[in-house]
Amino acid sequence: MLNYLDADIAVIGAGPSGARAAALLSANGYKVSIFERDSQPGIPLHCTGIVSKECFDFYKFPSSLILHEIQSFNLRSPKGKGAVVGRDKVQAYVLDRLKLDLHLVNLALEAGARLITSTEVKDLEWSEDHIVLNLNKNGSFEKFRARASVLATGYGASLARRLGFNRKMEVISGCQALVETSGDQQVEIFTGKNYGKGGFGWIVPHTKGHALCGVLTHKHSYKIMENHIKQLQKESRIGKVRSIYRTRPIPLGINGISVLDRVIGVGDVVNQVKPTTGGGIYYGLLGADAAADILSNALEANDLSAIALAPYEKRWKGIMASEIANGYNLRKLTEQLPDSMLEKMHKLLRIPGVKKILTSGSMPFDWHSGPLTKFVNLLSRQITQ
Ligand SMILES: Cc1cc2nc3c(=O)[nH]c(=O)nc-3n(C[C@H](O)[C@H](O)[C@H](O)COP(=O)(O)OP(=O)(O)OC[C@H]3O[C@@H](n4cnc5c(N)ncnc54)[C@H](O)[C@@H]3O)c2cc1C
Known part of the structure; x- marks a missing residue:
């Protein structure tokens, strides 16, 4: 490494995609620093934490992350009729999303990465042989030099927009609340115009006596979530609201860039998300695997130009682009x-x-x-x- 640099790689964002990329790059012998805007990875919460069994097994997640197994779900018609759709084996898990994020960050730390919290990366500047991150650390401004950066800010961060990511994207918006429940709660999906065009609602069992009640829709997601909760309370299906999670946009479809000179984007910031359900944990992790591999090769060859990083785009799109495109068309249908x-x-x-x-x-x-x-x-x- 050039001796005036602070690290080989600066990972921006300590969500699942950034943490996974950091773990792999550290394990490959590179000096990695992860910058996280919030004071702790995983907080504030926004996500339901559902991942497929395929994802869970592939990434060898510990069973301590599991809140519930999902074998089936109850699909509600617009008039509220139910149809249980399922198989005789586990399809997916509801994970404790905070624990998942901490688990992935811990793997990165164990591999040698450094985590710097409460620090927002405001901007990037390019030099001939490195990149400069302009940091805002609790109001004090600092610079950090690295050979390259992994952009893992999630969708819609102002830094990503300034760099040319997330432009002109169609999005849906998701929000949910933790509510009290009594007895066993099955996963239920609610459909119909009450959830807005292409929208749906859910109840997903969470910790004992609690469930997540949320919606994913194009417009007015918060209001629609409130109505969803009120209706379920009216039917005495759920009790009090314990906390309301942050509303977050989710990008739909394939669009935009995923590399710049010395920068590689992973996760929601480059739309590695299923447009049907809005699930992005697994695709973001797969994207991070591809990014770490291509970036390691580029670091080795000391060519970090956008052209040298372009095989990343081909690699991740080869894995999931047709699924994302088909999912987008299905959503439109x-x-x-x-x-x-x-x-x-x-x-x-x-x-x-x-x-x-x-x-x-x-x-x-x-x-x-x-x-x-x-x-x-x-x-x-x-x-x-
Ligand atoms: C209501 C809702 C429910 C969902 N449920 C599921 C689900 O059940 N299953 C599933 O697979 N997916 C779900 N998702 C989607 C899932 O949450 C995302 O796909 C996933 O979190 C994307 O991971 P990421 O690492 O790309 O980004 P994020 O998890 O968003 O992490 C990005 C991190 O970057 C940090 N950051 C941003 N800008 C900066 C900056 N400038 N400097 C430093 N740090 C920065 C942020 O603080 C954040 O910690 C849901 C989404 C919503 C909205």
Whole structure:
């Protein structure tokens, strides 16, 4: 490393994607510093913490992160009719999202990375052989020099926008609250125009006696979440609201850049998110794996130009771009369906033979948009024939 530099790599953001990239780059022998704007990774909370079994197993997460196993969920029609969709084995887990973030950061620290909290990266400047981060550390301004940077700020951070990421993106917005419940709570998904165009609501079991109640929708997500909660309280399904999580935008579809000279973007900041559900933990981790690999090669070759980093874009898009594009198209298709059509589709879903298609192994949790689109088209044809 050039002796006037502070690190080889500056990772900006200590969410799952940044922490994973930091762990791998440190394990590859590079000196890594992670900058986190907030005082602790994982806080404030915003996420439900659902990951597929595939993701959980692949990243060898410890079982201490699991709050609940998900085998099935209850899909509610616009009129509130239920259809339990599931399999006879675990599909996914509800994880304690704070513990997940801390686990991933700890892996990075154990591999040798340094974590610097309460420090916002305000801007980047490029020099011939390094990059300069302008930091705001509790009101005092400092500079930090590194050979390259991993941008892992999540979606919509002002730094990312200034650098040209997240421009002209379509987004949906998610928000949720921790509520009191009594007894066992199943995962339930709520559909229909009450949740806005293309929107849906949920209840997901959380810690004992608590559930997360939230919505994902294009506009007025906070108001729609309030209505969702009020309705469930009216039905005596849930009790008091314990805390309301931060509302967050989620990018939809494939668009925009993912590398600059000496900069590589991972996670939500480069749209590594499923447009159907808004789930981004697994895709962000897969993106971080690809980024760490390509960046390590570029550091080794001492060529950190955007051209040298471009194979990263090809690599991550090869893994998930078609799923993201199909998921986006599926979202657009379902956004057009009136409640009457959704109600009819839901009725068909209650026929065991039809439901079996949905619950067969051909629709993996993270790679579902192709078969699900065929399924929605099949139901539409059945109804309109
Ligand atoms: C309501 C809701 C529910 C969700 N539920 C799920 C779910 O169940 N399963 C799932 O897979 N996904 C879910 N998601 C999506 C998931 O939360 C994101 O995809 C995931 O957190 C993205 O990880 P990330 O590391 O890219 O970014 P983030 O987790 O957003 O982390 C980015 C970090 O960067 C920091 N940062 C930002 N700017 C700067 C800066 N300039 N300097 C320093 N630090 C900075 C932030 O403080 C933050 O800690 C949900 C999202 C929402 C809104």
